[in-house]
Amino acid sequence: MKTYILPLAFLVLATLGQGCVSSKKYKELQASYTDLQQKSKDLNGKYQSSQQELSGSSSRVKSLEEQIASEKANVASLQEALNKCLNSTSQGNVNISKLVDEINASNKYIQHLVNTKNKSDSLNMVLTNNLTRSLSREEMRDVDVQVLKGVVYISLSDNMLYKSGSYEISATAGATLSKIAKIIKDYKDYDVLIEGNTDNVPINMVNIRNNWDLSALRASSVVQALQTTYSVDPKRLTAGGRGEYNPVAANDSDAGKMKNRRTQIIITPKLDQFMDLIGKAPDTKPD
Structure with missing residues (x-):
């Protein structure tokens, strides 16, 4: 911008050099000179501002170029994936087809298990009905019958079976035992376990050391009654005592102790007969 000022200065000097000029003419030239200086100053300011804007624009362009390069790299990565x-x-289609086949096979096996369970539940109901059909309502208060997985559990309270504080069979137990013995003999191929149980109160009787002895003696009394009085084949019978160590209720109340003082008759069908009733499992299972 200074190149515009220099010719003007030379012009002024040349004019002055040619001779004296009027005061008016001099003032005009002086004003022009001052005006040109101001314009030169303004142009320099604009030039500096333009330079700063150009520098900022260059930085933004560089940043945008870096973003573009990063996005291009992302696009390439996505394209590769x-x-x-x-x-x-x-x-993938082959794997999906295989998975569908496995799901279908699993569903078939699940349905088979459901059908098996339904048959098992039906068998349990039949066994329960057969075992309780001849028991009176009074007898059912002292007899609890459950069928779990084809195994029959008949729980008899000690009040109904034995004389008070004894392992001898009471006279009132005969009617109930005779009905249970008839069912046992109807299912002649079933094994029978007689299991004695007590509460946790220590026994205080002559010739009985502890609750182990009492529970085993009570089970033995029922076994011998079934054999000698009701003609159940002794080869099918097993007597066992579990003492106080198989409780079904807490021993902290009279009601709980009464539930624990019991004798269980456990009737177990032969495995092959049981499987015939509920149906065999499939030969193959889904992998």
């Missing part, structure tokens, strides 16, 4: 996905589509 898409190509791999497309290349594996056929293999």
Whole structure:
């Protein structure tokens, strides 16, 4: 911008050099000179401002270029992943088909298990009805019958079976035992376990050391009654005592102790007969 000022200065000097000029003319030239200086100053300011804006624009352009390069790299990565996905589509279809087959096989096996359970529940109901059909309402108060997985559990209270504080069978127990013995003999191929149980109160009787002895003696009394009085084959019978160590209720109340003082008659069907009733499991299972 200074190049515009220099010719003007030379012009002024040349004019002055040619001779004296009027005061008016001099003032005009002086004003022009001052005006040109101000314009030069303004142009320099604009030039500096333009330079700063250019520098900022260059920085923004560089930043945008870096972003563009990063996005191009992302696009390339996504394209590579898409190509791999497309290349594996056929293999994916094979895997999906195999998975569907496995799900169908699993569903068939689950349905088989449901059907098996339904048959098992039906068998349990039949066994329970057969065992309780001849028991009176009074007798059922002292007899609890449960069928779990084809095994029959008949729980008899000690009040109904034995004389007070004894392992001898009471006279009132005969009617109930005779009905249970008839059912046992109807299912002649079933094994029978007689299991004695007590509460946790220590026994205080002559010739009985502890609750182990009492529970075993009570079970033995029932076994001998079934054999000698009701003609159950002794080869099918087993007597066992579990003392106080198989409780069904807490021993901290009279009601709980009464539940624990019991004798269980456990009737177990032969495995092959039981499987015939509920149906065999499938030969193959889903992998």
